[in-house]
Amino acid sequence: MGFERNANASDVGRRVTQRRSELGMSRAELAERAGMDPGYVAYMEEQPARLSQEALYHLAHALHTSPDHLLGADTDTPPGSSSTAVPEPGIRTLTTEECLALIDPGGVGRVAFADTADTAPLVLPVNYVLSEDTVVFRTAADGVIARHVPGPMGFEVDRLDSAMSEGWSVLVAGHARRVDGGAELAALREHHSPRPWAGGEREAWVRVEPERVTGRRVGAV
Template sequence: MEADASHDHSTDVGRRVALRREQLGLSREETAGRAGVAPQYLRYLEEHEASPSIGSLTRVARALDTTVAELSGAEAPTPARPEGGGAVVSLDPDECYELVAAHTVGRIAIGTEQGPAIVPVTYAVVEGAVVFQAAGLVGGKERLAFEVDSIDEAGGVGWSVQLAGPVTEITDEPERRRLAEALPETTWPPTARARWLRLTPTRTTGHRVAPRSAA
């Protein structure tokens, strides 16, 4: 059945999350609301080879009245990592955008008078562009690089997506109010004196590291 095909690439964590949610009779939207995560993130977690952070998994576990150990299968024997590390595979643009849209914290790479700098930012994907707030450092810059990743060092799996393109400042107040609804309630860094910025990607690249048997 087509409805089940989306789970072909899910991890054990994703299958446990979906099973527990269904046991409680909760929709993805209800579960995401309880956990304080985006519904798109929960869908990606259930259907793909996701590597959730401990913070995200803790929030999902609380929303499902269970524990991180239950969702991660901590009681089960830890499988041996494949010799030689995982296989690196390229992600197509659609996969890259799906991953970026399912998360809310990324990093921008910029040049400063002191040299290159990496700045964490809270963001949202709106109409194909990455919208975020950042102070001083990015003011007046014409192009930026943006990166989002999720790495499970213990399991030897993960992914990384990089976007690059021109960035423009958003000065229209009604548009700012509209975009504020898309951003998470808690922003990073603190938004006092921060500029509203929009990155329009012109280059998209991504890679996933998976066990060789799954690549």
């Protein structure tokens, strides 16, 4: 279920729609869980609407998130810095198949690599897609990432819900190479379009071929 931005909706309505989409929840299901009329949920997502503190709380509870997140008040706060609903969440190791399934939708991740042998690794965000179980992203042809390719590279994606102490993290360790042209690049352009989340020119296509894929999921036992 995709999330489409509605220009008429309020910021709260857009966050509710996005969170509902992430959970695979219909408007009717959200309305039932929040004790609201389905028509009101639809109106709230599509049009600017004033929400009472009580309505905001019920929405957040139904969406397994916090009122601050729906209000956008936590965008400058590191994940996990606030108190959570589960005091001692459990943790388990994910299989390679589970890891790949989690990152399959694409989105924003982080690449990590050592620019020189005597410096700490650089960690930079990229907008990626998963293609044939490999990570693909675009970057500036003359940028620091492109200058490091080919070479070893790590790639990490995580998803955290601070309010419910739930989340997961996937780490891909492998070798990065540039896709310079031919049928491979043509196929990527036809079937994938990793749009840079921060904008700007990104002419170089890079593929990270995994050598090891690991991950963990955190949640209530």
